[in-house]
Amino acid sequence: MSSSDEVAGGKKTSWPELVGKSIEEAKKTILNDRPDVKTVEVFPVGTGVTKDLRFDRVRIFVDTVAEIPRIG
Numbered sequence: 001m002s003s004s005d006e007v008a009g010g011k012k013t014s015w016p017e018l019v020g021k022s023i024e025e026a027k028k029t030i031l032n033d034r035p036d037v038k039t040v041e042v043f044p045v046g047t048g049v050t051k052d053l054r055f056d057r058v059r060i061f062v063d064t065v066a067e068i069p070r071i072g
Helices: 023-033
Strands: 039-044 057-062
Touching: 023 039, 023 057
Parallel strands: 039 057
Antiparallel strands: none
């Protein structure tokens, strides 16, 4: 961990290095860094979510179109 990582109680609380990575890579890294995390949720940017604080949950917000949208 670098000194710029957010840390609480010696545990990482944010992952700025994952911006631009795949969702699967992000999930794998988060769960590797914090095995106590039970849920990694993925939402489109702007999605309304509850404001309850849970220390066993990480939310990932995405906004990139990965493939050409097509009718079919």
